[in-house]
Amino acid sequence: MTSSNSVKVTNVAIIGGGVAGPALALCLKKHHNIMSTIYELRPAGDERGVNIALAPNGVRVLQHVGVYDELRAQGFSYEQLQISNAHSQPLGRLWHGSRKHYNFQCLRIHRSTVQKELLKEAKAQGIPIVYGKKLVALTEKHDGVEITFADNETVSASFVIGADGVHSNVRDLIMGTETGYSGFMGIIGMRLARDKLHKSVQDVILPDFVFGKTGFVAIMPSNYDGTEVDFFSTMPYPSHSRKEWDELSQDKTKLQAILRERFGKDWPEFVVGITRDYKKEGLELYPFFEVPPLDRWTSTGGRVILIGDAAHAFTPQAGQGAAVGLEDAETLAHTMSREGFATDHMRFLKIWEKHRQARLVQVKRLTDINGRLRSPDPPLVQSLKEWIMWANFKWSGPMGKLEWLFGYNAEDILSHY
Template sequence: MSNSTPDVAIIGAGLGGLALALSLHAHNIPCTLYETRPAPSADASKQISYFTPNGDGGYLALAPNALRVLDRLGAYEGVRDGGFNYDEIHMQSARSMKLIGTVRSHAEGKEGYRSVRVGRGLVRRILLDKAEERGVKIVFGAKLVDLKETKDGVDLQFGDETLVTATLVVGADGMHSKVRDAVEPGATPRYSGQTGVGGPVSTKQLGELKDGLHMPCMLLGRGNSFAFMPCTNDGGTVSVFATMQIPDRSREEWATFMHDKVTLKKLLTDRHSEGTEWPPAVVKACREIDENQISAWPTYRLPPLGKYTSGGGRVVIIGDAAHGIPPHAGQGAGMAFEDAATLADKIAAGRDGGLEPLLAEWQGHRMERIKRVIDLTAQSGAARRASPTVFHQVIKEWLMAAYLWWNDGASGMDWLYGYDTKAL
């Protein structure tokens, strides 16, 4: 690669792509974001729809490691003030409502970041605003259809036949990435077997039934898990969702399923009705969800890739494009933010030459860390899976209680929450 500041093309203006663009801007490295979706309209730009099936809705958890990156981008305060701040999640038995244990969601002795449950659309809006303020170039309605790596750069072709050549291309284009084919051809995500279904309710709608809930909390049932996660700063709105085992479908069938609000509402109320294992708070929550705001999100996992950079060293993938992690440990966005911040630092360090070994170093470090996060996510996902009998469910609750007690709720998580991207 030539000894000049690279011109970076970022494919995808989601959370990871925006974080990378802002991180590069801090290093005075020019970049352009290319986003398939159209630009938000002037009237709708400040309006956040949290539960929409278009990939920009729903809620997400941001742990201290993610918030540390957002703080450096100047986006932390808006996210903190727009979501619910918490230090721990309580695990409860759906059978008895008794507390099984507590999972801490902060790092001991660090800056004091608390985890935040917040609307994904709000986080993206804040990052888009920061990008606009700083003059980051974003091309909306730009669907990538072809990518060719040469010895001098990367040629990109978009759906409107626009041709672009960049020194370096970063794919931040999500689980079903187009850019990934230039790094690991044929690598495709696989359905995990679990789908989340839920929506927002107010604490007023729950009434006195909320008093038995240690929110934010997850209730473990024999058939599935059910979560109550406050998601507004005052805690008045609660994101409630079930994680259920649902058969796989084609992408077209999933799209139909996710848009069928009547079926989604019936699925929730039928599985969590009176006379089932679920307590009144869950039954009430499922009844009270506004049908128009209900949403479903099948979770996918990407088989571990052998690399995140292409053979020629001019194409890199980050976030879900590189390691598609299910949401069970609340680290999907966090890993994308870490990828972005650390990659920007390496690109800046190699702007005067020698970028290839720096990318190799970045890749090795990120792959090692991602493996630990994937292992953690698998453990969390297993706790949400159905148990064949009540006996098996009781044993699972006992084992979880013992594990959380032994680790004092923290589960030795400083390696995750205390991570500092500047340490690489």
């Protein structure tokens, strides 16, 4: 006779085929032999998105699911990040990744490349992926969830995972929480030839985060050999309607003017040159929306679970959006595989939720500090901020006291059960 505690979870539906969703599917299948189906709104081959930096806590999950080696050959791996001011004075250097300290370097890579490799591996593992599926309804029952899509197809699952991003349909259906504009937007330009930048960049260690009285700009290599770079700036900006954001994102002349106004003078020449010479058609705009802090990441019955941006979206000013989503995926997979989860899931999910929420409070605090440092300020205030950054590196050293962030391992969740 089989004990009720040995009953395994089956028939998991994952809504969202971005990064966290496929990572969860792979963790469930490869580590715990639990099958799932991925339902993705966009068509196959959609490659929207921009370059992202994946710190060791995110890269570690990619290695665990078997895609890191493929991704490492397609992005730029680095360990130290230079911090400087608009006068080209170094403020410090940060270990943003380290084989010695964290076992992994940091990886700069296009988000769609990560998604593509995850989905490719999911397909190789026999995990079904269904594209063009828009979720419109969820009906939670005591033993499962009924899912309805816009094409009128209805399917049943024992558990549903909402991995469908900041504007999550799953979250809207189980708790109705709306996202809000964070007060920050980002402008990014990609695929600049490094040898076309002003010669002054030869004296700069890249990646370089540059801070000044009119804001912040980063220059980061983005391909395997570092011959291509991208630049980006996150900045405070007034709230707009959806229509106004769409119009601004299409107005490349306006985006270039914003960059020139902020960084077109009194900045290092290689920064000034980018605002002048980069072809405006390549500029991308991203307003950053946030999910307000949620008391719970699950439905009242615990059979619908949120991960990634669907649960805790915030601005990317700590470079942790994708990484903590990957953490969610692996920790949840370990949780769902525990003996007794199928019959006592509410207890296990409360433990998982408490563990993850406590960590996300720390990540959000770091994000908010970084946002404050990147904001424009009068000269005296900016000088004080730069002095504080310099003093902090002198005190904390290149590790920056961020071992808690970069050294996190998803298996740590197992000690809580």
